[in-house]
Amino acid sequence: MHKYSPVFPAATQIIIIALCASHFLVGCMTASAAAGQRAADSRKPVIIDTDVGSDFDDSVAIMLALQNDELDVKLIVTATNDTTARARIVAKYLLATNRTDVPIGIGLAVNNCRQTLFSWADDISLDSYQKDHGGVVHEDGVQSMYDVIKASAVPVTIVAIAPATNFPALLKRYPDAVHRASVVAMSGSLYRGYGNSSQPAAEYNVWQCAVCSRQMYTAGWALTTTPLDTCGVARMYADSFDLVLGGLGPYSTILLASWIRWCSESGSSACSLAPLITDVFYDAVAVTLATSQGAKFMDIEARKVVVTDDGHTVISESGTEIQAALNWHEGGTGLSAFQMWLGGQLAKNSASSLP
Template sequence: MSALLCALPGYLCCMAAAATPVPVILDTDLGDDIDDTWALAMMLGSPQINLKLIVTASDDTVKKTRLVAKILEAMGRTDIPIGQGVKTSDQPIHQEKWLGNYQLDQYKGRVYEDGVQAMIDCIRKSPVPVTLVVIGPQTNIRAALDRDPSIAKKARVAAMAGSVEIGYNGKQGADPEWNVIKDIPAAKAVFAAPWDIALAPLDSCGTLILRGDRFAKVAASSDPKAAAVIANYRDWTHYDKYPKGESSVLFDTVAAYLAFDEAYCEMKTVNLVVDDKGFTRTSEAGRPVRCAMGWKDREAFEDLLVKALTSK
């Protein structure tokens, strides 16, 4: 398929809202904020997605790879290969208790020590463009671009990153967002590459919390995806206390959704540039990015999320 097709907005609106499953690589810092775990479960429960590879990102990617492996095993999906991304520190993960002494040799699926190369190879070999769902700092994506800039011609990006008009907790005005400020040079490189980008900034995802009957349905579900999410959420709340009966902010689930559809989001093309402080600034000199700036139907999105986690 030609590079021109990849450049079309939303890769033909996410392959006509994913009539054919979209091949996806997930690049995730799972093990930090818990929303990555929710996003992974959502993707596994979405028939619109064909998850080809998961690559761990940022800080202790060795331990994060073990965590992803145990979660996939708990969710019954050891068919999915995992790649270890660039390790940047030995910072502890926030799901340590749940991980326990699980080791990678227990995982029945394939594990790549060089996750960046596995990502490049997956993109190169795919007969159709691959969607990179990027829900952590973009260190691995920059490393992949450095090794093979041509991957931008065979991939598109759906990322949780940045803040355009709304900051954390719904406040007016942009904030430097975590996934950007954690590796600003990487974010600059990803935004500069010539691929289509669909962005879930704080404007849409920064107040997304599952409450009431929707959260209760996930918490009570016997679906292994939901059970693993809730078990990890209980462990994670040891670090970040949240009220019982609701989730934390589920930032990353919006990027997962943008991999295959955009209908529930208010999408706007904005020229953006990443500045030296980690802000995603609007600028005439910026590159066009399709941003989920708000919601057309947030309740429908939440229902979709619950269904993905609870439909075995």
């Protein structure tokens, strides 16, 4: 099959080549020192539950979480399809950013379908990642989720940015997890659908396993979501994406390298428009909601929601009450502010800004 080859503007190509060739090793060596300077005890412990390797928004969300000063990423657990292949992608990101201190959990595999970015990490051996680089990989990702939750002195936030296929096993094996954790999820569609349509849709993470999502919604823990109403319009434009292109650090370098590969494999039309516009970064909004910035950018309101068998999230008096980010604030404090903030976050820990 003919593969789509994105056409990047000349200036963008020059910047990306410089990033990937000149700053990769320098950035990797300095990132660890910067991470060590963070005040870990004041940060919120989080678990990232991700289907990284399909759409690119998971990659953006992981990089955002790893760099955010408010979040302490205790575990990244993979979900759906070939979860071991997804773990190799996570390992490649952690190696490049010198963050092998973050454990990886291999979640429940659904099938072995190859996804867009899988081949990018085919050169990663999880055995070597552990033996030669000091990384930690847990074969039972659900068990590792509970181990983090149980060991934490404060409640853990699970940032769910994948179909909820790991949640039924977690809740069945460890029902007390609902008293020790909360969930922030990219999930559902309440008033608006894909493309900012006025017609709500069966959002992907929900309809992929509606039964799983229903269990996540009704478990009894605090649940906050960014439905398509807010995350569905979370693109980046030139003014914010230029911050990432100019970051020259380990996070932006590996992110852009994987983005180029994702574009060549996915055929996304948004890639040919970069840096004027990006694809939708749905999952980055969920990570943002896990920080104090979420309430600064979005209106978060209580709604009672039912998950239907066909994957819709319907507002109903008989539903479970959740907190949902329904709208971006108007004016300069909403979506545009988020876009600039996201660009700045992804460009953090650049070689030029580190001591």
